[in-house]
């Protein structure tokens with residue numbers, strides 16, 4: 304099994320690239336942000352709990368995210384593995400993911416970090432707002448999301464570095480340039 308964690312701040316290109324990686328390596332893409340937006344649209348109990356937090360740029364509590372991910376992983380025993388986009392976002396989630404992997408006799412192949420400077424992230428997210436109209440892509444929420452990323456999510460890189468699984472990749476340039484760099488990094492890990 305191959306399990307790729309695509310990691311990076313909001314606007315680093317995780318969503319776009321995770322779809323391409325899933326196709327190349329025959330994996331199932333899972334985006335926690337997409338799953339939560341679907342829950343909000345369907346007005347489920349999880350969606351109601353997540354809505355205000357997402358609009359403020361804060362994280363949804365770990366236990367809700369972990370339960371949602373456990374359900375999805377359990378429901379897809381047939382896949383060759385997953386590309387996770389936006390998960391884990393805290394060290395607690397990373398530890399819970401390790402537990403899930405252990406229970407399934409599986410492991411994380413790599414944490415791939417898309418590295419993009421802050422000014423470029425803000426520019427990309429404001430452009431995405433015009434194209435997709437996501438309510439959390441406004442300047443105030445973007446700044447909160449970047450701060451939450453720095454405080455709560457960035458430490459995960461160290462967690463995986465200690466396991467020898469952290470691979471930083473330059474996330475600037477065109478989509479195609481970034482995809483090529485990702486393939487060059489991941490291909491040798493999937494042989």
Ligand code: AMP
Nearest residue numbers: 335336356357361362363368389390392
């Ligand atoms: P994204 O689409 O990945 O940018 O996620 C949008 C929002 O969903 C984030 O700003 C968080 O509020 C929430 N979210 C997504 N993934 C997670 C996660 N793994 N843990 C907590 N909150 C999350």
